[in-house]
Amino acid sequence: MAQIISFLNGKGGVGKTTLALNVATALGNKGYSVIAIDTDPQFSLSDFHHETMPFDVAEAESEKDIYKVRKNYNHHDFIIIDGAGSLNNIAAAAVFMSDLVIIPITPSALDFRASGSLIDVIEARNDTQPVKVIARWVVNKAVSGTVMTDLLKQAISDSGIEAFKTRIAQRQSYIRSLNNEGETIYNSKDSLAKGEIDVLVKEILGVLSHG
Template sequence: MNEESHETMQSEHLDRPDTAGDGGATSWPGAGGAPRRPGAESSNGSARRSDDGLTDGLSDGLTNGGELGPTGRPEPHFPEPPPLTSHGPARVIAMCNQKGGVGKTTTAINLGAALAELGRKVLVIDFDPQGALSVGLGVNAQELDLTIYNLLIERGHEIHEVIVPTRTPNLDVVPANIDLSAAEVQLVGEVAREQILARALRPALDEYDVILIDCQPSLGLLTVNALTASHGVIIPLECEFFAMRGVALLIDTIDKITDRLNPRLQVDGILATMYDSRTLHSREVVRSVVDHFGDQVFHTVISRTVKFPDATLAAEPITTYSSDHSGAGAYRQLARELIARGGAA
């Protein structure tokens, strides 16, 4: 069983929607300063966040009656986005955190499925040698002749050869298996080694609205490739004290990628995961993250529930495995919030 699934299998099942609780904020451990604010416009021309971290669409008038959400802020109403009249070019988003077991794969699968429900064409890239995303979408990458590894390392392959449709309409996957672990060493001697994934994705950009890259839990060459290929980064952050410690290092890495390799890269948001509203610790962690990063923290919070590993074992997103569950509702809200913020079409 992969590390992320094993960790979530330990979780408790919460059926009630989470609400913000009391609890003082803790100090931010090891933070090296606030992250860079996103620019006003993305590279594909879609509306981006303004200086306060929100688009004009998230005005004060769109709050849910002034009620405070789990992040301690008034929670805006995220409307159903209008249908698209055409598809592409894709906005590429990396799910990145060097800590394992924080919800990267779970978020890539379920956010992708929720965006697909909204009529977006979504491609998810399994960029972790553990191959958890592939398994979670019902693809046995061990039996495939071609995976993302072949696309990166071997000449003569094109991305359409490795794209596999899933059982979820509008959702496709590029699978990975343990072979990918060798790619990091093999790419070291390549020219422009940080841009190999970006070149591999280029032929598919006009066919999808969103491409989500599930990164491995490290800041190595594969993750650098993912960040170089991306327009934005979503940082899943477990609501646990030690999970916060590495975020400053990740933000520093993102800034270096922005300065040296990919000027368009920006942080789309920090997503609190594995939240338990019954514990003071979870509430304090969320409060601390919001105090430090402000509106870069998504209003949507993903709670702990055994439904996520159950859905993984069933090899389907929670949006179809347990459509009425609060976890499915949370990822649908995240999809609407991401679109409202300008992070997706």
């Protein structure tokens, strides 16, 4: 049965699509069968995708499409849902369909506050459904040599949702890799960026295997 991983946050600009693309690529490179579901109204992920990439892409225009992803794409090992830049019905459906919800945030307490509605949806699923969804924060666009504010650390702790140990640095190579259709960080020469995505994927696989 396919495992569903969603990248969701009610705030735009936190790097959901970049992370979804690179994680899907990393899983595909490991030999897994992967499909990414583009939920953005502009379908930017679909436009960017190239047949040479190690994963497939499909589009979801409504929550009905999301509720059908496991039925339609269960022959894949992983279904990656790339959430839009707002918390909408599609994102809520993704929470209810997912095995793992990854919430990207930048090292800012303001970004954390924007995730409150998403946390409410996660709690609603876990309060009403027999099978719980796993949720994890991932700190993205972290600036080298700085630490998360004490306020953000406390907010993450109080949320009841753990954060991945891996923090994704703010690197120009992530931006440059998206300038060309069909390229991800794995087409760059930035070994540090490739390494941190590989470590993040290792964490993701560990969470999914152990619950």
